Amino acid sequence: MSATPVTLIGLGPMGQAMVRTLLKAGHPVTVWNRTAARAEGLVAEGATLAASPAEAVAASELVVLSLTDYQAMYDILGDSTDALAGRTLVNLSSDTPDRAREAAAWAASHGAAFLTGGVMVPAEMVGTEAAYVYYSGPSEVFEAHRPALARIGTPRPLGEDAGLAQLMYLAHLDVFLTSLSALMHATALLGSAGVSATEAVPELLPTLADIPAMLRAGGDVGAQIDAGEHPGHLSTATMMGATADHIAAASATAGIDLTLPRAVQAHYLRAIADGHGKENWTRIIDGIRRPRANG
Structure with a gap:
């Protein structure tokens, strides 16, 4: 049985990685990109370059989009809507859940x-055993194309809501981007005392790696939050809040940006003000879920 033809629109690093992965798996791949020169290497490896978005869409039932955002989909396909009937669009671009629902x-x-x-690995890991991709939308549509999509990474379907895969993707990036900012802030804090980034980063990275074990030591933290249980057997909101105060004060003394430490500090101040100082630090989720009108 021959492999399913796939069209891929958008040839940034991620798009190129997906094309190469699909080609290696034997899929006929048609590509299109605003800058056609990006397709030259892929064509040499066996891809077919379409002359227009309409021609690209017409070439395959399965059309994968790897673009900057969802607006780019409208910009590219807006004049090719007649070609869309009977096709499946798989948008792997980043945007908001509401825009994903509107696109559906x-x-x-x-x-x-x-x-x-939502592709959860960098381009260089596409197609490897470590790669995984969240999907949402009609289950029968997903299952029809699961074999081809699995070439990109292990599929993790989340259900019918078109916005849910985008929300899960953004939730992961919420953790990732905040962690990167924290790493750079901590590096700057140490730098204020003359510690080089070369010295600081290796010292700080183990903390990121140790967080999962720290959370597991406290039991099933997710289940406790769902049950509304914050018993105080982990670090309490008061204890963590005191540390947040110290970080903010040290940052002010060092003359570095206070945006991140003050945001973290505010979470604990809110929990303590609401009478939850003796409970687990996880109580800060209440204030995150229900921010006060004036911040």
């Missing part, structure tokens, strides 16, 4: 099925 409705209005996806 837009695709349906033109006779196309739609899946939202």
